[in-house]
Amino acid sequence: MSLLAITLCLLLFFAHYYVLHGVAEASSRGSFGRKKGAAAFTDPSTLDGICDSSVIVHGYQCQELSVTTEDGYILSVQRIPEGRRAENNSGNGNNKQPVILQHGILVDGRTWLLNSPEQNLPLILADNGFDVWIANTRGTTFSRNHTSLDPSQSAYWDWTWNELASCDLPAVFDYVSSQTGGQKIHYVGHSLGTLIALASFSEGKLVNQVKSAALLSSIAYLSHMKSRLIDLAARFHMDELLRILGLSEFIPKGLPVVRCLRRLCALPGVNCNNLLTALTGKNCCLNSSAFDLFLINEPLSTSTKNLIHLAQVVRSGVLAKFKHFGQLYSPIYNLSNIPHELPLFISYGGQDALSDVLDVTTLLDYYLKVHDDNKHSVLFIKDYAHFDFVMGDNAKDILYNEVISFFNRQFN
Numbered sequence: 001m002s003l004l005a006i007t008l009c010l011l012l013f014f015a016h017y018y019v020l021h022g023v024a025e026a027s028s029r030g031s032f033g034r035k036k037g038a039a040a041f042t043d044p045s046t047l048d049g050i051c052d053s054s055v056i057v058h059g060y061q062c063q064e065l066s067v068t069t070e071d072g073y074i075l076s077v078q079r080i081p082e083g084r085r086a087e088n089n090s091g092n093g094n095n096k097q098p099v100i101l102q103h104g105i106l107v108d109g110r111t112w113l114l115n116s117p118e119q120n121l122p123l124i125l126a127d128n129g130f131d132v133w134i135a136n137t138r139g140t141t142f143s144r145n146h147t148s149l150d151p152s153q154s155a156y157w158d159w160t161w162n163e164l165a166s167c168d169l170p171a172v173f174d175y176v177s178s179q180t181g182g183q184k185i186h187y188v189g190h191s192l193g194t195l196i197a198l199a200s201f202s203e204g205k206l207v208n209q210v211k212s213a214a215l216l217s218s219i220a221y222l223s224h225m226k227s228r229l230i231d232l233a234a235r236f237h238m239d240e241l242l243r244i245l246g247l248s249e250f251i252p253k254g255l256p257v258v259r260c261l262r263r264l265c266a267l268p269g270v271n272c273n274n275l276l277t278a279l280t281g282k283n284c285c286l287n288s289s290a291f292d293l294f295l296i297n298e299p300l301s302t303s304t305k306n307l308i309h310l311a312q313v314v315r316s317g318v319l320a321k322f323k324h325f326g327q328l329y330s331p332i333y334n335l336s337n338i339p340h341e342l343p344l345f346i347s348y349g350g351q352d353a354l355s356d357v358l359d360v361t362t363l364l365d366y367y368l369k370v371h372d373d374n375k376h377s378v379l380f381i382k383d384y385a386h387f388d389f390v391m392g393d394n395a396k397d398i399l400y401n402e403v404i405s406f407f408n409r410q411f412n
Helices: 004-027 050-058 109-113 121-127 161-179 192-202 228-235 238-244 255-265 275-280 288-297 304-316 357-367 395-408
Strands: 063-068 073-080 098-102 131-135 185-190 210-216 344-349 376-381
Touching (some): 050 073, 050 109, 050 121, 063 161, 073 121, 098 121, 098 192, 109 131, 121 395, 161 304, 238 304, 344 357, 376 395
Parallel strands (some): 098 131, 344 376
Antiparallel strands (some): 063 073, 073 131
């Protein structure tokens, strides 16, 4: 998912959806409206975690693990050590190439698994011989524990994507490295998962541990997002309004968000009749049953401070650290510091209203222009919008096979 009011407004979309339709409508379809080809689903509240609800039900091995960050957050991690195909299951896990998948904002690792095993990236990777690790950032459903804080305390939510880049990602990488014999690790990020990776790489973090990185619906700059709704949310500082209201945890389905949405939709030039398209672009290829599951499970909480930070990126036009009240400037992430020999696969869509073509072009032409040609691959998908990269029913043929080929070309 995404950023800024991507954040602010995506939530808005979901809050609006539930206000208009209600969860009862979705559940009345039977098995949550699941059609042939969609992933199996079990209410996660009755289970131990993502493995039971979304992986083991398909016949794959899966381990529920936990990782503690340096600032005390206890993160849920799922490991899928092998696929269902016998030819890929010889030897032990340490002989396989590890790959970490990092979701975007307002969702968790389940989002990767909503389509059928033949269509979702984690299980496709497992079936192609990779040792798959799914990360879940702080504050999401299965990552709400801390060594000393509780989510009911405002101090628990005192973080932004700065901490995701400097604490969460390094903790997961260190853990996976320790469990896989110190191997270098492939990485897949979507949306905010691309932003925090680029921020980490620019400061020299992870670069000695990463074998290659695939950045899907790449986010680094947010100056040209096409959503009028998002633009207005940032311009009118609606993110700051949430902080004024004393909301440290941003709960997308909460009443304040619904009220905020109504105000935005009442503004001139804002069309809320089709919020999904207005926010993310016109997704071409979503599996409708998978999206039904998505609406039932997501969106999830994040910190209000995180939304404010993302809105700062939109308003300033630069990728910088969190700007505190009274601070004139905040340090900038210099993406030109990313090692030019680090293998990067970058994919973006022509219909994506969040990862806009012009913003991605800025990343490619200005900051990554000196990247080694043989270590840099770009895939532009004309018809794709933001959700297609994770839930597109044709993503295997158009995108995921290209990601796997890129990974397999990295021999060092």
